[in-house]
Amino acid sequence: MPQDITRLHHVGHVVSDMAQAIALYRRLGFHVPPPSVPALAPREGAAPEPFGAANAHADLSRSFVELVTPVKPGNMAGLPPDARIVPLQAPAEKLPLVLSRIEATSAQLAGWCDRFEGLHILMFSSPDVDGTGNRLAAAGVEHGGVNTVGRPVETPNGVRTEPVRYLEIDGAPEGRVGVVADLDPTFQHTRHLDHPNGAQDIVEAVLCVPDGQLPLVRERYARYLGRTISTEGPVTLLAEADLRDLLPGEAAPALPALVACTVAVPDIARVRALLAESGLPVRETARGELFVPAKEALGAALIFREI
Structure with missing residues (x-):
């Protein structure tokens, strides 16, 4: 039977200061763009304010390193001045669920950072994430099912949303462990792969x-x-x-x-x-x-x- 997991999709480095982390990874020889952070207007007519978690990617040919940090509502401390604010868009009826998920993720990241600053996310890559989910369930590995989120990606024709399908395995004490569908090749041309250190x-x-x-x-x-x-x-x-x-x-x-x-x-x-x-x-x-x-x-x- 062909193996449905043969490589890594990404690892996540949880940090307390995103500006410091990006500076470090650039010294290590990676191209790291400014981070993105979700934002939401605290009241009607107000400007969106950052909250949840900010992240940046050092993209490679088939994988990436994610730098991620929790963000307190309305607080840009630890973010570089060129951080990209991404206003949250969701139907009104789904907004409470989206907010609760983002807040839960931010709290989890803060807990990991309190435990230690470092790697807390390990995601494997699969060409068939649904099949992998079925195999895991049959092997007695509990997980939250396959979910889909959208990742905003800057392209020559403007920002597009890249669908990301993934599952998270329950109960891994080392952090967030899961499986993500292989990177979409139609978005590869948008990624910066020419790292000074030659990373592949x-x-x-x-x-x-x-x-x-x-x-x-x-x-x-x-x-x-x-x-x-x-x-x-x-x-x-x-x-x-x-x-x-x-x-x-x-x-x-x-x-x-x-x-x-x-x-x-x-x-x-x-x-x-x-x-x-x-x-x-x-x-x-x-x-x-x-x-x-x-x-x-x-x-x-x-x-x-x-x-």
Whole structure:
């Protein structure tokens, strides 16, 4: 049977200061556009005010890194001055539901940020998200069903809405884990893929778990992915005792925790030179790859792998 999950769709880096996060990722060699933040008029005739959560994407060929931060109503603190305000549009009868979902998401992000600043979102990619949902349910993995949201995308012909179909798995203690339909190729030409560091894709997420719990987590992720977890998969699982063997000098801020992600690049020498020019320290993983330590990257180690 063909595998319905073979790669990552995106990882989400939850931060407390979006302006600082964007500046960091640009120093890391990514093209990151200004963030978007939803807004709603507090009363009729008033100007829309930001609320909920702001996010920005470092788009790659088949995946992306999402930078996301909770936003207090009417408060632009921590957002860069060029943040794009997106007025919320929804039928009056659906507005309360939309608002409650956005507020719940913002509260969840704030809780994660209080736990630690870093990676809290892990989404896999599927060409058939409905089929994946059925497989997960048959395997006893509870989830909230397939939902559809619209993502505003700037195109040469104006802003268009890209439909995004996804499901979220219930009860993953490491954060938001789920499956998203493959990126729509009709929108690929709108994405900025020419990163100074040459980044092409997010190819791995590293999940660190308490010692002794690795077999249980491995079995859980095998059900998520529909196959045995291997070193070739999109997620690497390791016990806390083994973290420093892979990433020297690193320590998990909490357990379980997504501690790192890996970016595929064509020229590691180019990355090394760029990071040196940016003044960012680098180390080597046990596999001989470069990585920027978590303490220098807002709580999430960033690994660069030459392909």
